[in-house]
Amino acid sequence: MADYRKLQDQQLVHLLQNGSHEAFGEIYKRYWALLYRNARKMLQDDQDATDVVQEVFTLLWERYPVIEVEISLSSYLYSAVRNKIINIINRNKLKNGYAASLQQFLAEGSRVTENEVREREFAIEIEREIANLPDKMRRIFELSRKQHLTYKEIAEEVNVSEGTVKKQVYNALKILRFKLGSYFFLFLMFVFYPFR
Template identity: 50%
Template sequence: MDLLKLGDEAAYAEIYDRYWAILYRYARKILLNEDESEDVVQDIFVMLWSKSRELDIRVSLSSFLNASIRNRILKHFQRSKVRTNYLNSLQQFMEEGKCITDHLVRERELAARIEAELAYLPAKMREVFELSRKAHLSYREISEKLAISELTVKKQVSNATKTLKMRLADTFSLFFTIF
């Protein structure tokens, strides 16, 4: 370790040769994957070389490397879990999000179409209909507000509804066929 702290490559090579196989077997036994095990062991040796001058190991090198590999494996599991959760979340969003986006787009298109058709209604009929459906006023409240009879309000709302149903029939059939 003293030679390694001085940057001696031969000392590093000796440590590498002595411990690589032991650490790899340990990692392989836990990870059950050759590539991941090699990566984890390689990370340990990269860390050992890059931080060799700063390391202050107070236990045996073997104990230090075993603890390092164990911690690196735990970190690997944690990252894998986060990655898996992210991928599952992304997959779920792709499956559900597409539908949500499609529904929102179609809903906006339908609302725009309804608004366009509302614009073609006679002004008084449109006003009565919008007070009923958008402002959620009762027939009595509308009749009082516009100084017309409740029967007129009821008839205007009924006529507006029939007109809109007729004009939007093709849109509604297409809309409900899609869903």
């Protein structure tokens, strides 16, 4: 019997795609705590972080025959957690936005909320920081995050290798994470769901 602890992530993914409970168990043991800490840091709530990670692993098991891990298993799992957190933030934002808007409307007869002003200011700050990226990096980043092109499509568009595209997107995210500081996670939400 194979020692699943010694297998590399890619081998575990292959076994998982073939329905291996043992491979799933090893992935769970290997990544649960790491994903939980990441989610906990972003959500600042133990139960929400636990729920997010459990949901990601539930979906991983339910969709094992069709999962596509393009870069690495860790990247796939971290992206899945990030997307779940974005959904939570959006749901909370909608609830909070509605409550704030209603309260302000009742108090002042206006639908303009302080949150909308903050969102607008934050959107402007994000666009300013993206505009400050080096030209080639900015173009690649915008094709990736705003036009949602694949790395391959971007590589063909700007006539560079896929590796260069990946590196440029990684470097752009690194710069923006530094520039936007603690608001970086909110930045990701605005990139995928821009303020209109």
